[in-house]
Amino acid sequence: MRDPKNARSGRLRTRGRGVSAPGVSENGRDGGYNAGIAVFxxxxxxxxxxxxxxxxxxxxxxxxxxxxxxxxxxxxxxxxLSHMHGLTSSREKAGDHRAASGPSKDGNTNAK
Incomplete structure (x- = not known):
């Protein structure tokens, strides 16, 4: 049987807490597609x-x-507005991984 406390939607669980900007999850990470739609x-x-x-x-x-x-x-x-809501910040928020620029550090791993 389902627990009625956990069956509520996420919107109800956030009552009393600060609501984040559209496209940004509760833990402060960027929302990817949703953040892009919000900026647009x-x-x-x-x-x-x-x-x-x-x-x-x-x-x-x-x-x-x-x-x-x-x-x-x-x-x-x-x-x-999108910048002030944190939707245009750097990609480091979403896992601290940045796309590699330039050749890889381990040599020619992508060479055929």
Missing amino acids: SYIIGGIIVWSLIGWGLDNLWGTRWIVLAGALLGALGGFY
């Missing part, structure tokens, strides 16, 4: 929202450049 949505969402604000101001004031400034501001704001 922050940036695209920022572009859409601030472009619409700029479009409205352009129509109100009779200008044509505020929509572009709004899109740029939205992209920068989305990247800033």
Whole structure:
């Protein structure tokens, strides 16, 4: 028989604790695909929202450049939010393994 305490979802178990950013697991490691989707949505969402604000101001004031400034501001704001939530940090968080750059240290192991 299942224990009802363990049958609850992870969302219920995190009550009372600080909620991490979208795409980041409870232990602070990056979420890989989920973190990428969160960064993408922050940036695209920022572009859409601030472009619409700029479009409205352009129509109100009779200008044509505020929509572009709004899109740029939205992209920068989305990247800033994702950076502040820890979604754009280095890959060292996910296991302290970095991709090897350059030849391997043990010789020509990949040579045929």
